[in-house]
Amino acid sequence: MTADQLTPDEIFAEALRRQGSERTKYLDEVLSGDTAVRERIERLLRAHAEAESFLEMPAKDPLATVNDDRQVSERPGTVIGPYKLLQQIGEGGMGVVFMAEQSEPIQRTVALKIIKPGMDTRQVIARFEAERQAVALMDHPNIAKVLDAGTTDTGRPYFVMELVKGVPITKYCDDKQLSLRQRLDLFKPVCEAVQHAHQKGIIHRDLKPSNVLVAEYDNHSVPKVIDFGVAKATAQKLTERTMFTEFGQVIGTVEYMSPEQAKFNQLDIDTRTDVYSLGVLLYELLTGSTPFERKRLREAAFDEVLRIIREEEPPKPSTRLSTIDTLPSVAANRQVEPGRLSKVIRGELDWIVMKAIEKDRNRRYETANGFAADVQRYLDDEAVLACPPSATYRFRKFALRNKAVLLTVVAVMAALIAGTTVSTWQAVRATRAARAEQAALRIAKANEQAAKESAQRADAERQRAEDAFYKSRRAVSDVVVNAAMGIGKWSDLPIEYRKIIAADGLKYYESLIQTNNPSPAVRYETGVALGNVGLMHQWSFGELDQAEKLYRRSVDVLDALVRDVPKPAEYRQQCAYRHFVLGQLLAYVQRANESQKEYRIAIALYEGLLSETPGRLNISTELAGCYSHLIELIAPAPEAQTLYRKLVVCAEAACQPFFAQSPLATRPADQAHREAHALEQIASCLAIVPASVDREHQLVIRIGRAMIELEPGSGDGWVALAAGHYLAGDWNAAEAEFGKADELKYKLSRIDQLFLAMTLWRQGDKPRALRNYQSADKSRGAVGSIQREAAELMGITIPPSTQPGKGPSAVADRAVTDKKDE
Structure with a gap:
């Protein structure tokens, strides 16, 4: 065969199986005269050879989970840092998962995954660190959190995750015999969780029932998406028949794999891959079966499996129900009669599912949020977007929602018909001149309508062009951000190549605003993208000078x-x-005057926004951070107290609705979590400024109580309340409230540990105080005013090499991850 008869993927796969002179001879035969393709294949082969030290694993059955003969020495009873292994709960080809008990600084049960011997190379450890930072950006109630990461005494990496005691979503729905509407309600937050991950630059790539667990909290069903980030870092999953192989193979679970994943080189995967998998998940929730029968996929050859996924059209959900033998039990699990189930699904639910699992990803939902929104439209009896609805379909939906209005319209139409009949009889008696005038008027109206339709078509064409341009910009942005930060499929990319991609992305962004008269939207997206690439240089590459320029x-x-x-x-x-992010960087590199300038510009802009929408929570939170950073830089100057009063006024306006409204616990869980998190940031800004400022402890106490009412099961509110009581001098209350947080298994932050250390010192428990201070001192972050205050109280000398003076503070240690999603 020649290169004309083979795809580059097939040539690469065949060359990979050959060695030495046999490989060279093969490439000479199939690529004679095609220099460009020959060079591309040889680059891929070199990259594969360089990656072998990282991805050393024997060839396995691609439909089976990869296994490694080397054994992990850790077992129940082993202690790794503050974690004691209790029992093994899972094992994959590259790692073992244990349920573990964390002993300090708080006690709680977690899931801990240890990487097996052979994966503890320097490249792996570096990749794990980048992956951990990316996953740490996620903060969503329906995503299992990654809590910690580190290495064992032998240097092998491990991850610590939230322990989710749930069951796969399909099993949960069947066990509880949830109706179709209840299943759709449970499916929506799964889409929202996936959307949150996409906004943070993370693609799951292996969504399936076993990675969407449902647990019950306070009699509420809460789905949790698991295996974000961790699985991509190790190129392995823990359960089911997940395929994770070396370069040139595929990643995913066949039943839930998108067509673009069913290729040997997955170089073109984007967020719509997860939309496809969500569509398969909804298909299974509705019918109890996947689009392609599991038995057929497992019996077919591997190439045939990939061909089926890429080329064959699956049946609609309602059609699949008519062919399965288990229809009575499937219908019973959904609380509907067997004969009626397919009728309920036929139509809109068919359209929604089939749009999500389109072969052409350009015809799928653009985002997981768009998918969830169409499901909500179905539940609200509104017209869904999954297909071009006909006039009859729209009218039927309108009639269902507006019966009274429809009756009124019918009455009006009847009156119009009667009037038309009388007018027609009078027109027969009109003169020829009147008829000519009416004919001319009709012609004029027809011309006017034609012109209007022409303008509408032009507008539609222009909108399509703008939409296509927007999609291309988003695609470039996704590639630049993901590749430069080593996220997802780019996790194996060497850092020098990631820098090249970031540099090429910069050229693209600059070219956008150098065109003639770029639109405001393009200028806005370019400004945001330049800032995001700057974040990559600061946090992924450690290049502070380049980050400042960007x-x-x-x-x-x-x-x-x-x-x-x-x-x-x-x-x-x-x-x-x-401006705020630039100010943080300048403070970190000890350029306090320049940092102050940027903070003041940011404060002026935020104050202007709040003057238009007073008390808006997200703006107030960001403004509070600016005030707190600037106070840290200029204290004990008199202006610091003036700025603190402004901070107090801003905080009171933002928090007043939470003080006035009761009970707060009736809010939806996700809303309560977001609001409590914002209040925690404001309370922190009020509490951790230098002691030379007259700190408003009563406001911190009120905020802490509101946080407890919003999220009774979280320790955040108790810690904020403890900080307020410490500032008030009520150390007994502060110690008791830290105890409440400990009972809730709350993990103390660095600042929390310093407040606890000062509280215990005041209470006379100096050994515990010193332990908490030392634990905080080991944490990453610059020395801030709270640490200096604690050190002074406890008679501890901070080494000069660790004191930044008026530079980075405890305030600056907070990660800038609470900004709205870009």
Whole structure:
């Protein structure tokens, strides 16, 4: 065969199976004269050879989970750092998962995964660190959290995760015999969790029932998406028949795999792959079966399995129900008669599912949120977007929601018909001149309508062009961000190549605003993208000088945009945020005067936004952070107290609704979590400023109580309340409240540990106080005012090499991850 008869993927796979002169001879035969393809194949072969030290594993059956003969020495009873292994709960080809008990600084039960021997190379450890930072960005109630990471005494990496005591979503729905509407209600937060991950630059790539567990909290069913980030870091999953192989093979579980995943080189995967898997999951929730029968996929050859996924069209859910033998039990699990189940699904639910699992990903839902929104439209009896609805379909939906209005319209139409009949009889008696005038009027109206339709078509074409341009910009942005940060399929990419991609992305963004008269939307997206690439250079590459240049370029673009188009609030808020990030970097490198300037610009923009929408929570939270950073830099100057009063006024306005409304516990769980998290940030900004400022402890106490009412099962509120009582001098109350947080298995932050250390010192428990201080001192972060205050109280000398003076503070240690999703 020649290169004309083989795809590059097939040539690469065949060359990979050959060695030495046999490989060279094969490439000479099939690629004679095709220099470009020959060079591309040889680059791929070299990259594969370089990756072998990282991905050393024997060839296995691709439909089976990869196994490694080397054994992990850890077993129940082994202690790893503060974690004691209790029992093994899972094992994959690259690691073992244990249920473990954390002993300090708090006690709780977690899931701990240990990487097996042979994967503890320097490249793996570096990749795990980048992956951990990416997953740490996620904060969603329906995503299992990664809590900690580290290495064992022998240098092998491990991950610590939230322990989810749940069952797969399909099993939960069947065990509880949930109706179709209840299943759809449970499916929506799964889409929202996946959307949150996508906004943070993470693609799951292996969504399936065993990775969506449902647990009950306070008699509420809460789905949790698991295996984000951890699985991609090790190229393995823990359960089911997941395929994780070396370069040139596929990643995913065949029953839930998208067509673009069913290729040997998955170089073109995006977030719509997860949309496809969500569609398969909904298909199974509705019918009890996957689009392609499991038995057929397991019996077919591997190449045939991939061909089926890529090429064959699956039956609609309602059609699948008519062919299964288990229809009576499937219908009983959904509380509906067997004969009626397919009728309920036929139509809109068919359309929604089939749009999600389209072969052409351009015809799927653009986002997981879009998928969830269409499901909600179905539940609300609104017209769904899954197919071009006909006029009859729209009218039927309108009639269902507006019966009274429809009756009124029918009455009006009847009156119009009667009037038309009388008018027609009068028209017969009109003169020829009147008829000519009416004919001319009809012609004029027809011309006017034709012109209007032509303008509408032009508008539609322009909108399609703008949509296509927007999609191309988003695609470039996804590639640049994911590749530069080593996320997802780019996790194996060497850092020098990631830097090249980041540099090429910068050229693309600069070219966008150098075109003639770029739109405000393009200027806005470019400013945001430049700032995001700056974050990559700071946090992924450690290149602070380059990060500063990109931050300054970002604020230049956004400053100009705000001057030219000042009205959109999102432009000004993003501009303020980028000045704030630049100020943080300048504070970190000890350029306090320049840092103050950026903080003051951000404060002015945020104050302007709040003057238009007083008390808006997300803006108030960001403004509080700016005040707190600037106070840290200038204290004990008199202006610090003035700024603190402004911080107090801002905090009171933002928190007043939570003080006035009761009970707060009736809020939906996800809303309560978001609001409690925002209140925790405001309370932290009020509490951790230097002691030279007259700190408002009563407001911190009130905020802590509101947080407890919002999330009674979380320790955040108790810790905020303890900080307030410490500042008030009520150390007995502070110690008791830290105890409440401990009972809730709450993991103390670095600042929390310092407040606890000072509380225990005041209470005379100096050994525990010193242990908590030492634990906080070991944590990553610059020395801030709270640590200096604790050290002074306890007579501890901070080494000069660790004191940043008026530079980075405890405030600056907080990660800037609470900004709205970009």
